Amino acid sequence: xxxxxxxxxxxxxxxxxxxxxxxxxxxxxxxxxxxxxxxxxxxxxxxxxxxxxxxxxxxxxxxxxxxxxxxxxxxxxxxxxxxxxxxxxxxxxxxxxxxxxxxxxxxxxxxxxxxxxxxxxxxxxxxxxxxxxxxxxxxxxxxxxxxxxxxxxxxxxxxxxxxxxxxxxxxxxxxxxxxxxxxxxxxxxxxxxxxxxxxxxxxxxxxxxxxxxxxxxxxxx
Numbered sequence: 001x002x003x004x005x006x007x008x009x010x011x012x013x014x015x016x017x018x019x020x021x022x023x024x025x026x027x028x029x030x031x032x033x034x035x036x037x038x039x040x041x042x043x044x045x046x047x048x049x050x051x052x053x054x055x056x057x058x059x060x061x062x063x064x065x066x067x068x069x070x071x072x073x074x075x076x077x078x079x080x081x082x083x084x085x086x087x088x089x090x091x092x093x094x095x096x097x098x099x100x101x102x103x104x105x106x107x108x109x110x111x112x113x114x115x116x117x118x119x120x121x122x123x124x125x126x127x128x129x130x131x132x133x134x135x136x137x138x139x140x141x142x143x144x145x146x147x148x149x150x151x152x153x154x155x156x157x158x159x160x161x162x163x164x165x166x167x168x169x170x171x172x173x174x175x176x177x178x179x180x181x182x183x184x185x186x187x188x189x190x191x192x193x194x195x196x197x198x199x200x201x202x203x204x205x206x207x208x209x210x211x212x213x214x215x216x217x218x219x220x221x
Contacts, residue, residue: 033200051081075184173204
């Protein structure tokens with residue numbers, strides 16, 4: 001288990017806030033979808049943090065007249081983050097040290113129990129049962145395996161939510177994405193944009209259906 005593995009979201013959020021110099025700045029739905037896209041693609045946390053720093057350094061050396069608009073989205077840092085990921089991939093592999101779990105088994109049990117109840121109330125009793133039947137005592141010693149099991153259940157939940165979403169709801173979600181992403185499209189590849197769209201729409205359909213995120217990455221959020 002590598003350092004900060006399950007703190008991926010909070011580490012990036014806090015680092016971006018520090019780099020921006022505004023601790024109270026709230027990330028947008030686009031930002032959260034982008035972080036999730038990075039997480040799901042295996043983007044190293046180190047690459048994201050270094051890329052944020054590099055993007056802000058480049059922004060700060062620009063002439064004052066070119067800095068009239070503040071950096072308001074992680075999407076601004078996408079190119080720099082991709083560059084840092086490439087640099088890391090081309091460098092020597094780093095030894096990952098083992099770290100203790102970032103949360104207790106009681107925290108995990110509460111997380112799963114709470115979301116199982118939400119799923120049962122929403123009419124997904126089979127998914128709730130799948131959650132409750134997870135052998136937590138065994139899986140707690142291998143949280144990455146537990147995360148994989150939770151992801152499998154979550155993917156079924158997302159597929160159902162998408163199938164149940166109206167065309168109008170999906171259209172509005174795509175329009176919201178286009179509006180937020182428009183200033184940053186030139187900073188992302190076609191592959192990155194496709195992945196981001198999927199994550200953004202998944203988040204929107206789950207929010208509309210009032211369904212939870214099962215991943216342990218959301219345990220502390």
